[in-house]
Amino acid sequence: MKSTLRCAPGDLALVLRSPDAGKLVTCLALADESERTAVNIDGNNGPVWRIDRCCMWNNWDEDGIPLPYAPDAALMPIHPRSDLLDTEPMLDLSAMDRMYQAAESGELADILTQIARRAPK
Numbered sequence: 001m002k003s004t005l006r007c008a009p010g011d012l013a014l015v016l017r018s019p020d021a022g023k024l025v026t027c028l029a030l031a032d033e034s035e036r037t038a039v040n041i042d043g044n045n046g047p048v049w050r051i052d053r054c055c056m057w058n059n060w061d062e063d064g065i066p067l068p069y070a071p072d073a074a075l076m077p078i079h080p081r082s083d084l085l086d087t088e089p090m091l092d093l094s095a096m097d098r099m100y101q102a103a104e105s106g107e108l109a110d111i112l113t114q115i116a117r118r119a120p121k
Contacts, residue, residue, distance in 0.1 A: 005030075005047055006072050013075040018055055020066075024078075025051040031069055039067055047072040 007013050007027045015023045027049040031041065041048055054066035102108040 007049060007075050007077045011077040011079075013049075013051075013070075013077045015055060015070060015074060016076050017074040018057055018070070020055040023053070023055060025053055025055070025070060025075070027075070027077075028052060035069075039069060041069065045071045045073075049075065 009027060009029055011027045013025055013027055015021050015025060029050050031039075031048040031050050035041075035050065036043075036048065048069050048071050051068050051070050054068050055070055056064065056066050057069070057071075099108065102111070
């Protein structure tokens with residue numbers, strides 16, 4: 001069964017575990033098998049991201065060399081809140097434009113005159 005990834009390519013993420021906890025990184029791509037083998041990343045780490053800066057991972061190398069990789073499980077993606085303009089309905093300005101056109105042409109004055117004549121006195 002394939003697990004769901006927390007991060008996606010291009011995500012800004014907060015490092016949650018490691019001596020570099022709190023560091024912000026960008027997830028570039030999932031490490032493929034050749035990268036994992038070259039860096040000696042254990043399969044128990046799950047999916048691992050190649051990131052834009054190096055982090056220290058004690059269980060990956062004994063020499064204490066920072067590497068540009070981080071396990072997906074050790075990252076928390078940071079997604080911006082949706083913009084209010086995306087969530088609130090926009091005012092229909094076409095009706096307002098029509099109102100300005102009616103005022104400019106004198107049509108609005110005619111409509112208001114008719115309404116005033118019908119209003120109870």
